Amino acid sequence: MSDDAIFTNHITNIVHTGKKLAGWILRTCKIRDSTCMLSLWKSLVVPRVEYCCQLWSPHKV
Numbered sequence: 001m002s003d004d005a006i007f008t009n010h011i012t013n014i015v016h017t018g019k020k021l022a023g024w025i026l027r028t029c030k031i032r033d034s035t036c037m038l039s040l041w042k043s044l045v046v047p048r049v050e051y052c053c054q055l056w057s058p059h060k061v
Helices: 008-028 034-050
Strands: none
Touching: 008 034
16 A cells, blocks of 8 residues: 555556466466366465455446
8 A cells, every 4th residue: 555545556456466476377277167267266266356345446436
């Protein structure tokens, strides 16, 4: 959070982390089974992206 209470930098960092994790999943997993990919997505990416999103989600309201 910045000095003027804007979450733009935080949101950018979270999105960047989610993209890095998604890329890591796609680079390391040779088996593209939908259940495997979905469980990796739900266990690694979604918790990072959705953690405390209730706090910064309505930041423009």
